[in-house]
Amino acid sequence: MANGESGSVENMRTQMDRAREYAEVDENVFTRMQHPERTLKVSVPVLMDDGEERVFEGYRCQFDGGRGPYKGGVRYHPSVTMDEVTALAGWMSWKNALVDLPYGGAKGGVSCDPKELSRDELKRLTRRYTEGIRRMIGPQIDIPAPDMNTNPQVMAWMMDTYSVYEGYTVPQVVTGKPVEIGGTPGRVEATGRGVSIVTEQLFEHLDEAIDDATVAIQGFGNVGAWAARLLARRGANVVAASDVSGGLYDPDGLDVIGLAEYVEEGGDLAEYGDPDATEIANDALLALDVDVVIPAAIANVITTEVAENLEAGVVVEAANGPTTPGADDVLAERDIPVVPDILANAGGVTVSYLEWVQNTQEYAWTLEQVNAELERRLVSAFDETVETYTDRGIPDLRTAAYAIAIDRCGRAHSYRGLFP
Numbered sequence: 256m257a258n259g260e261s262g263s264v265e266n267m268r269t270q271m272d273r274a275r276e277y278a279e280v281d282e283n284v285f286t287r288m289q290h291p292e293r294t295l296k297v298s299v300p301v302l303m304d305d306g307e308e309r310v311f312e313g314y315r316c317q318f319d320g321g322r323g324p325y326k327g328g329v330r331y332h333p334s335v336t337m338d339e340v341t342a343l344a345g346w347m348s349w350k351n352a353l354v355d356l357p358y359g360g361a362k363g364g365v366s367c368d369p370k371e372l373s374r375d376e377l378k379r380l381t382r383r384y385t386e387g388i389r390r391m392i393g394p395q396i397d398i399p400a401p402d403m404n405t406n407p408q409v410m411a412w413m414m415d416t417y418s419v420y421e422g423y424t425v426p427q428v429v430t431g432k433p434v435e436i437g438g439t440p441g442r443v444e445a446t447g448r449g450v451s452i453v454t455e456q457l458f459e460h461l462d463e464a465i466d467d468a469t470v471a472i473q474g475f476g477n478v479g480a481w482a483a484r485l486l487a488r489r490g491a492n493v494v495a496a497s498d499v500s501g502g503l504y505d506p507d508g509l510d511v512i513g514l515a516e517y518v519e520e521g522g523d524l525a526e527y528g529d530p531d532a533t534e535i536a537n538d539a540l541l542a543l544d545v546d547v548v549i550p551a552a553i554a555n556v557i558t559t560e561v562a563e564n565l566e567a568g569v570v571v572e573a574a575n576g577p578t579t580p581g582a583d584d585v586l587a588e589r590d591i592p593v594v595p596d597i598l599a600n601a602g603g604v605t606v607s608y609l610e611w612v613q614n615t616q617e618y619a620w621t622l623e624q625v626n627a628e629l630e631r632r633l634v635s636a637f638d639e640t641v642e643t644y645t646d647r648g649i650p651d652l653r654t655a656a657y658a659i660a661i662d663r664c665g666r667a668h669s670y671r672g673l674f675p
């Protein structure tokens with residue numbers, strides 16, 4: 256595929272290559288870091304409610320383990336493929352290094368459409384997938400977490416399945432659990448909170464005020480809806496939002512709290528029926544003349560063509576991999592800053608780390624402690640990224656963030672050496 260509009264793994268390697276010249280990394284180590292350490296593909300047979308057995312495909316990829324146990328979410332979506340899971344695992348590796356968590360990177364997923372599954376089918380699918388990847392995960396080995404279409408309930412089923420095999424309760428094998436079984440306060444909203452924190456930091460850096468800044472958000476699930484609520488709390492005006500069914504646009508601002516509650520109850524945005532809002536398609540939302548556009552759904556939505564027509568002042572990547580390398584070039588040329596996914600959506604894994612620490616210490620923190628630690632870590636990663644971007648004369652924030660991550664992972668591999 257031309258113009259950088261290619262497969263997700265290829266995009267991730269291009270992003271790494273661009274940072275290579277600004278990083279201080281041994282050439283052999285860098286080559287090693289471009290390859291996933293291992294990927295497991297599992298068949299997931301599920302007994303459907305009508306008595307039929309269906310076989311789904313599931314994956315778990317452990318990309319880079321130089322800095323510690325592997326960590327990354329599990330996604331249920333029809334787009335899940337080995338290529339997508341591998342790229343997501345790579346992005347997790349660089350994200351964890353950028354925010355300086357003692358983790359490597361992993362990702363998993365099952366190719367399915369959860370909207371078509373009953374709760375019981377979803378539970379059986381989750382338990383069988385967990386059994387399939389059980390050989391690969393563990394509290395000191397690889398710790399899954401929620402991602403698209405997975406939530407605290409799914410994490411509870413994963414934790415239970417793993418624990419049944421171990422013969423005792425192992426809360427720290429997954430993060431993003433319900434608080435009642437070892438989850439942490441603040442995890443559900445952590446990724447959206449992180450998005451709002453870095454957006455505010457970017458505005459401060461640009462010497463602009465977030466108050467009344469107009470925002471358009473593509474994807475109104477966990478991350479998009481929480482980012483909307485928390486940005487609105489910081490004074491921003493969310494004028495457009497969309498989900499897979501379609502979107503809504505009101506230049507005077509949407510009722511994000513009402514919308515979020517409606518979506519949490521299972522509603523589709525296209526059927527919300529806001530008399531003040533007009534319908535807007537997902538691609539038209541990305542072309543709105545707003546201060547901030549936030550892709551918070553799937554990968555590769557900001558293509559070269561979309562980037563050429565983008566009217567927003569800045570892009571904050573809540574989703575993983577929403578911008579292709581070709582689009583990155585266009586946006587850099589047009590001087591439109593992009594806060595890269597590995598920084599913008601790192602709030603989720605940061606609070607997952609805090610959950611794992613609490614589980615390991617068997618000691619629970621308050622919401623205030625969790626939020627303060629999240630903010631401290633993200634502001635520090637943001638400052639470091641901007642400093643690296645400025646000091647090393649790097650063309651864009653993504654390349655700066657990658658340079659930091661590659662330096663850190665590279666140093667870990669150099670100290671540990673190559674086995675045997």
Ligand code: NAD
Binds near residue numbers: 474500575
């Ligand atoms: P979610 O399942 O809660 O919500 C996904 C949203 O995207 C929904 O509104 C859905 O309707 C919409 N969507 C799906 N396909 C779409 C399409 N083709 N076009 C437009 N909208 C579409 O998922 P989430 O947890 O909010 O994750 C969203 C993104 O954020 C993903 O890229 C995910 O990898 C990333 N992310 C999530 C977390 C987390 O903690 N949940 C952490 C880091 C990154």
